[in-house]
Amino acid sequence: xxxxxxxxxxxxxxxxxxxxxxxxxxxxxxxxxxxxxxxxxxxxxxxxxxxxxxxxxxxxxxxxxxxxxxxxxxxxxxxxxxxxxxxxxxxxxxxxxxxxxxxxxxxxxxxxxxxxxxxxxxxxxxxxxxxxxxxxxxxxxxxxxxxxxxxxxxxxxxxxxxxxxxxxxxxxxxxxxxxxxxxxxxxxxxxxxxxxxxxxxxxxxxxxxxxxxxxxxxxxxxxxxxxxxxxxxxxxxxxxxxxxxxxxxxxxxxxxxxxxxxxxxxxxxxxxxxxxxxxxxxxxxxxxxxxxxxxxxxxxxxxxxxxxxxxxxxxxxxxxxxxxxxxxxxxxxxxxxxxxxxxxxxxxxxxxxxxxxxxxxxxxxxxxxxxxxxxxxxxxxxxxxxxxxxxxxxxxxxxxxxxxxxxxxxxxxxxxxxxxxxxxxxxxxxxxx
Amino acid sequence: xxxxxxxxxxxxxxxxxxxxxxxxxxxxxxxxxxxxxxxxxxxxxxxxxxxxxxxxxxxxxxxxxxxxxxxxxxxxxxxxxxxxxxxxxxxxxxxxxxxxxxxxxxxxxxxxxxxxxxxxxxxxxxxxxxxxxxxxxxxxxxxxxxxxxxxxxxxxxxxxxxxxxxxxxxxxxxxxxxxxxx
Ligand code: SF4
Numbered sequence: 265x266x267x268x269x270x271x272x273x274x275x276x277x278x279x280x281x282x283x284x285x286x287x288x289x290x291x292x293x294x295x296x297x298x299x300x301x302x303x304x305x306x307x308x309x310x311x312x313x314x315x316x317x318x319x320x321x322x323x324x325x326x327x328x329x330x331x332x333x334x335x336x337x338x339x340x341x342x343x344x345x346x347x348x349x350x351x352x353x354x355x356x357x358x359x360x361x362x363x364x365x366x367x368x369x370x371x372x373x374x375x376x377x378x379x380x381x382x383x384x385x386x387x388x389x390x391x392x393x394x395x396x397x398x399x400x401x402x403x404x405x406x407x408x409x410x411x412x413x414x415x416x417x418x419x420x421x422x423x424x425x426x427x428x429x430x431x432x433x434x435x436x437x438x439x440x441x442x443x444x445x446x447x448x449x450x451x452x453x454x455x456x457x458x459x460x461x462x463x464x465x466x467x468x469x470x471x472x473x474x475x476x477x478x479x480x481x482x483x484x485x486x487x488x489x490x491x492x493x494x495x496x497x498x499x500x501x502x503x504x505x506x507x508x509x510x511x512x513x514x515x516x517x518x519x520x521x522x523x524x525x526x527x528x529x530x531x532x533x534x535x536x537x538x539x540x541x542x543x544x545x546x547x548x549x550x551x552x553x554x555x556x557x558x559x560x561x562x563x564x565x566x567x568x569x570x571x572x573x574x575x576x577x578x579x580x581x582x583x584x585x586x587x588x589x590x591x592x593x594x595x596x597x598x599x600x601x602x603x604x605x606x607x608x609x610x611x612x613x614x615x616x617x618x619x620x621x622x623x624x625x626x627x628x629x630x631x632x633x634x635x636x637x638x639x640x641x642x643x644x645x646x647x648x649x650x651x652x653x654x655x656x657x658x659x660x661x662x663x664x665x666x667x668x669x670x671x672x673x674x675x676x677x678x679x680x681x682x683x684x685x686x687x688x689x690x691x692x693x694x695x696x697x
Numbered sequence: 698x699x700x701x702x703x704x705x706x707x708x709x710x711x712x713x714x715x716x717x718x719x720x721x722x723x724x725x726x727x728x729x730x731x732x733x734x735x736x737x738x739x740x741x742x743x744x745x746x747x748x749x750x751x752x753x754x755x756x757x758x759x760x761x762x763x764x765x766x767x768x769x770x771x772x773x774x775x776x777x778x779x780x781x782x783x784x785x786x787x788x789x790x791x792x793x794x795x796x797x798x799x800x801x802x803x804x805x806x807x808x809x810x811x812x813x814x815x816x817x818x819x820x821x822x823x824x825x826x827x828x829x830x831x832x833x834x835x836x837x838x839x840x841x842x843x844x845x846x847x848x849x850x851x852x853x854x855x856x857x858x859x860x861x862x863x864x865x866x867x868x869x870x871x872x873x874x875x876x877x878x879x
Binding site: 377406 | 699700701704705707709710711714717720721722723736781796797799804805806808811814831832833835836837841843845846848849850851853854855856857861865866867
């Protein structure tokens, strides 16, 4: 296991070094930008709302999960009838509010389209990792589920299983009346909704149906597109060791006159659900999180216990802070005890959240042994039942480029973020095109 | 108070602050075209020549109308297949990024988003003089409207960490470089 995790960490580090001359400086800058965002949240959200409205995106505000679910179900009822298909892209925010349950109750056929989330859905399971939801399942288990759902002839080949899912979900995309997604970054100055992914299901969800509904936490806003050359690669490298995810979508408006496809209406639902409380309290830094999953990947406790033991949609070091911060230390404070405070999480965090410090603060405020006992027990149980968990470190590696980047040694030229290219570059570009 | 006011009133307005420290990015040396090709190679995306395009044209090929304006080989081609059922999709791009091997596609004026998504084989036409060194320039030049950066083929590693291309989008991405560098 140690060598597996070592190569995993190497993929992340290799990607960061290919991109940034000094990766820690990139992390510090990202952290500073996120501080700026939290300090100026009202200004940025007002700007974002105004830009979205002028681009034709409708904006809705939700104080809590209940309101958000109500808003989304009502929007769905406007454009679809019971029995209609709603396709969903992977989104932690929709999981946080348990949206699927409400859509199902309203009679819609809700289909998770991320491969991992799809497997979780047909198995009535829950995701065990925020980036790779079925890290706890073996190919045999998935094969059994697919054959039970009659997706195709029984096979344990990952490639064939994936193609069965492709064929099944392709039909759903074609049928769907509504697509629902999260948002990775919302740009205040332009109103762009920026979504990242590797599979392409996000792109189908936000392109094929006539209506796109996006749900975002208030903290997802960034000031301008100039922050993206930092955040996009930082997120990809931290999550999977890639330089950039396969797809980055810049969604600006519903289908325009000269466009042949794309949704005719886009709704942005801006969710609080405890975040403004966190903003004013001692755990505010956790709102910088960009959900990359790096802290889960390096956490010795997470790797032994798997995400399910945390009992919350947000697991790992991130969840140990975010769950009690959002829902109260009374309900989830025990999670903070499931940490050795080894500090690995803070080190890999692309926005430098001082997770161990925040955990200590939560421990001060909570006092019950139940969850930490559960985690200790589960680590034994998991280790014996799921040998796969031990191989965890290798899981994300295949997404990273395999070879060492040849430019690495010679990419010495450096530039700075805010001012660097400007007019010279534009002139150069205009001459060429 | 409605939800909007409740939320906004609980958020700080903020004071103007100094600009944040600038991170330094590693940039590709020499020709952006060579750098772009190297990055594509690492992603497993092949580059093809304009004269190889003919081999991909058939009844199940979908060619974006404006791709024909850019490349002679595609001029006058009539689409016979529904885009959802096409086996090859040929589309134009607005810029490309050497550092990451990405291309930028923009919808509108003949470009559909599904052309680079639905067909299992995707051919992207990239003008050599539209390749920029890094994400910095790409974001500076981000075209207005609905755009996407595409970096390699659609992929998943959800099943036991085994990399499988083509889970939802193209299984294979080919890049056809056209035009001169300057
Ligand atoms: S806390 Fe940091 S490392 Fe963990 S998921 Fe969030 S951004 Fe990533």
